[in-house]
Amino acid sequence: MSIRELKKQKKKRAILESAISLFNENGYDNTSIAQIARKAGIGKGTVYSHFNNKKSIIQGFCEYELEKIHNQLIAQSNRDSSVLEQMLIIYMTEFEHVTKNREFGRLYMREALFPDDEDQRNTSDLEKKYFDVLFPILQKGQERGELRKDLDLLHITAHFYSLYILVTSSWYTGRLPTSGVKVAMELLFKQALNGLSPAPATNTIGENCND
Amino acid sequence: MSIRELKKQKKKRAILESAISLFNENGYDNTSIAQIARKAGIGKGTVYSHFNNKKSIIQGFCEYELEKIHNQLIAQSNRDSSVLEQMLIIYMTEFEHVTKNREFGRLYMREALFPDDEDQRNTSDLEKKYFDVLFPILQKGQERGELRKDLDLLHITAHFYSLYILVTSSWYTGRLPTSGVKVAMELLFKQALNGLSPAPATNTIGENCND
DNA sequence: CTGTAAAAATGACCGCAGTCGAATTGTATA
């Protein structure tokens, strides 16, 4: 690694650290690039040689964090627990990381779910890692009979992920206090597994299997 | 209604119309308030006497639109259809409206789900109307035995709403083409009703259901 | 119609995100 690359990495980290502390201190909108640059001890223009724009400072940080989580989870994952337990661990871990730096997490969720048209998403590799964590768990779940075998793994993921989004949103909007997040997520995950309609045995099977 | 109020309403509509066309033409970020003002035939400062900031132009529009939808739905709703059918109609209607003006919808979803801390949400009345539409349908569903009676109506709503968010996000991120939205939503709604885990009694029932 | 006070409209102004060409620093070759 040349001196150049080394300096570049160092500066990038300095920018991120300045940005994180300033964003959490004063909020995203109340922090100027000039401030970040000053705190990092560099010129304003230099910030833009490391990040395309203000938003991508957030993306850079969050994607870096998320990748760390995923690597952690792959190492930690306990193949023997139930799907419910493992999903709870995964999404609660992600929730904690996303909301640890409130401002960063908020802007990341926005960009990830409803991105600017111009920002062509480069999350594909991140997504791949995501699925690398989830799919083995779900597959095992299918083999163990915890999950219906006729369902696409992608669709199963969709249910858990969508509930994760909702819970996170509820936390951000203040409808759900931090203390209630885990309970809510567990409840909703269980309901997703069991279904909203009554068990077929007791009731009209035909209606549940309508097409 | 005084002449003042009348003029004010007229100008507000003029601003919105200019904003809608410019946003859809050039995108939100590439449209300046000055442009909107010029097109509406007023001064720049006047825009700010009708809207607190650029974002609230979007909110004003979308909340107005959503209220229209809700009123429509209350009138239209067919109490005799299944919960699945009614939910599909409601959320597909909302999807169509939200995505009709792509840019507006995107920014509205962002604000609704992950709002700025400073913007204290005033969506409570909008939410109330929302529940006024949904709860009767779900209640009827419980009475008819389509939905488990032990579930909180709010939680049932959560499942459908979260899937709606996911599908909408998938559309905005380009993962789901417009043509695939309804199919995806129906599939996911059915799965939410039936549950992700196999029916307790037998394993084969699940396989007869859905695709 | 006139005077007047409140309401509304306005655009100059401020601080910021992002750009760009010039200046500086690192690298390679002789």
Next chain:
DNA sequence: TATACAATTCGACTGCGGTCATTTTTACAG
């Protein structure tokens, strides 16, 4: 070490969102 070249840094500059003191319009009493 000297020189040429590429990468990096920089801050003055542009156009924008949002503010505010000033001007213009409206409502109404005398």
